[in-house]
Amino acid sequence: MTPPAAAPEFLKGAGWDDAEILPLAGDASFRRYFRVLAPGRRAVLMDAPPPHEDPRPFLTVAEHLIALGFSAPRTLAADLRHGLVLLEDFGDARMREVIDAAPEAELRIYADAVDLLARLHRHPAADLPPYDEREYLREASLLTEWYAPALGLQVEDESYRAAWREALAPLLQDRSVTVLRDYHAENIMLIEGRDGVDGLGLLDFQDALAGHPAYDLVSLLQDARRDVPEAIEADMLQRYLETARPGGGFLDAYWLLGAQRNAKIVGIFTRLWKRDGKPRYLSYLPRVWAYLERDLEQPALAPVKAWFDAHIPAHQRGGARLA
Template sequence: MAETGSIIAFLARAGWADATRAPLAGDASARSYERLSRAGQTAILMKAPPGPEIERFLRIGAWLSQAGFSTPQPLARSDEEGLLLLEDFGDALMARRLAEHPEEEPALYREITEMLLALHRHTPLEDLARLDGAGLASLLDLVPAHYPCTDPAAAAQLKTAIAKTFDTLSQEPLVMCLRDFHAENIILLDRPGLARLGLLDFQDAVQAHPAYDLVSALQDARRDVSPAVERTQIAHYAAAAGLDHDRFAAIYALLGTQRALRILGIFAKLCRVDGKPHYLAYMPRVWAYIERNLAHPTLAEIAAFLRVAYPPVTPELIKELQADAPSP
């Protein structure tokens, strides 16, 4: 991360030297954010590890913007220092709107589904990682390294079963997926149509199955989405895209299982390695998604391997992980 002197010099070059700075809540990444204010104007300062992340953020953001979606426009950059000054989309997080107006949940998630349908009509960037069966399985490598694993052999068999099942079920071309796509990463803007959804945190975009981001939005680790809304949007996506509903629902359950298991590994790592135990509070919800997805009959073999390989989330398991957190 850039040091204070580098940041001051960067802001001076960008014409924001006289701005007041206020930290914003971060995420699970190594990035941090500040809101800058001056003379009635605001901007967002993103601080990232030096390297390719700034270029990747801007390249994918430009692609999304050219396709008609709303992404924060860059104002200034310093790749070598990991600094990026961005347009400020404001504070109207969809997650906050849902908390204050739960009756709007069906309409807001319908907007999300419509946005994904529109996004998936565009040919994705070719050089993005491909989450085919092998790609999905490889993402689970971090789980036994951080989340308790009771049977490493079963964990390996689980990865093989996930890859095989996906490759058997999937018939659709891979599409552009934002990956960390949920209500905390969407800002509601005063813009028409699909541009109303301001997109954040898209630099880890991949090529994946069309159900991937739908799972990310509807099986949100941070908030409960009504099961009725989830069922409705699964059916709406499949119908609008001309896909077989039953096969799409099976792939959705498979991807939900893979994503939720990986998230458990990430949350365990955030606690045990990075000293961020507050992510453990989301684990019971994430395990509940696993149980819901494993109820799908297509996932019987996957369910058998997973239940042998990994224990369920319990208060005792969470205490174990908390005990492993490094001291502040």
């Protein structure tokens, strides 16, 4: 977490030449984050190094969210050539850690997060690429591309994709909302001095697409990085249905996109271990597989469940055999 070489000159040009640069976080991509401290003020420095990363989609979606009245980080300065962006700092109160420290607040915070989605989904999708069949299948196929080979399984990818095509067909035409794509407890900040939906700061939305409203809800309630009790998932799902009043077929779409997302995550986390040398992601796989198994039990997933039952034996699910 050494600051990028261009950071001091960038900060000087932005009027932060007296600032200290401290490591803040890295993530599953090439992006890194630093806290920038100066007398009486602070900010976050995003390092999105080209050619691996491009911060422009993040900036575009942030502007869209801010225009709609949501709390996305405001841009203080940017150097796109070096992939450096200076952002508003939402502090350290991340949803996950706040709930861990105060479990009694869990239901209230999840309710606020669900209400935020319901409010966002009242607006048409931003001008973004579509979450289409090609993208759904590309993501789901990360499981057969990475997880199956890691266990020595020889699986036939085309039949896997065919099962997903059949299952996903009913929801493919719904691209009505902005899908943030990584809406969960590690990407939501609780901003001091703000309450309810207004107090939730949004992060990590640079991959946003125009897609189905169920996707971010299942991302929140089937969180790969923390256990969400099934009772809270059920309550929050009902809360969304009553608040947003989505169209028919929403529950089927919820379980379908839960399965699709969890299959994708199984593949991504396996890749992070196998290719990128990040074994800590293996610890999340049992949780993700548990969500996936539950999703597969829903009638809407029948073609996909049949494929899993035929090609991935029960004892090779769960991820424990990779550790």
